[in-house]
Amino acid sequence: MTKILVVDDEIDVCDFVRSFFEERNFQVFTALNGSEGLRIFKREKPHIVLLDVRMKEMDGIETLRKMKGVNKKAKVIMVTAIEDQDKMDTARKIGALEYITKPLVLENLESIVMSYAKEGKNA
Numbered sequence: 642m643t644k645i646l647v648v649d650d651e652i653d654v655c656d657f658v659r660s661f662f663e664e665r666n667f668q669v670f671t672a673l674n675g676s677e678g679l680r681i682f683k684r685e686k687p688h689i690v691l692l693d694v695r696m697k698e699m700d701g702i703e704t705l706r707k708m709k710g711v712n713k714k715a716k717v718i719m720v721t722a723i724e725d726q727d728k729m730d731t732a733r734k735i736g737a738l739e740y741i742t743k744p745l746v747l748e749n750l751e752s753i754v755m756s757y758a759k760e761g762k763n764a
Contacts, residue, residue: 643758644668646687648678648704649720650696654745658691661747662754675699679707682715689757692737694721694728702731709736716757720745 645667647658655671662669670685672678676699682690690708694701701719708715719732722743729740739753 642666642668643689644670644685644687645754646670646672646678646681646685646690648672648675648690648696648701649693650674651693654693654720654743658745658750661751665751667758675701675704675707678704679711682708683711686712688716689754690715690717691720691741691754692717694719694725694732695723702728702735705732705735705737716760718753718757 645662647655647669649655650673652673655673659669659671670681670687672681674696692701692704705717708717717737718739718741719737720741720743724742732740738757741750741753
């Protein structure tokens with residue numbers, strides 16, 4: 642079963658994405674901040690991470706850096722409500738695969754996640 646981790650400080654987003662992917666037989670973990678996300682990332686070793694850019698305490702860019710420090714091959718897709726080219730460039734340099742903007746379009750989200758899920762589960 643493919644594992645996906647959703648790290649977003651909006652509980653509605655976490656619940657929405659969890660419900661959507663659990664219906665597609667993913668095992669879904671959620672975290673409301675970067676620190677919690679990093680703990681779950683280390684413990685569960687998800688195949689794909691959906692990571693919000695703007696969060697309090699530890700933002701998505703710093704969380705991405707730490708995740709890549711644990712596993713350079715981690716498949717991380719950044720999610721944000723505000724398009725910021727500098728942050729997108731930084732995230733890509735660190736190793737983010739994609740950058741999705743909110744509000745999330747389910748068909749787009751599903752297509753992107755499924756494409757990385759099919760590449761293999763050894764993140």
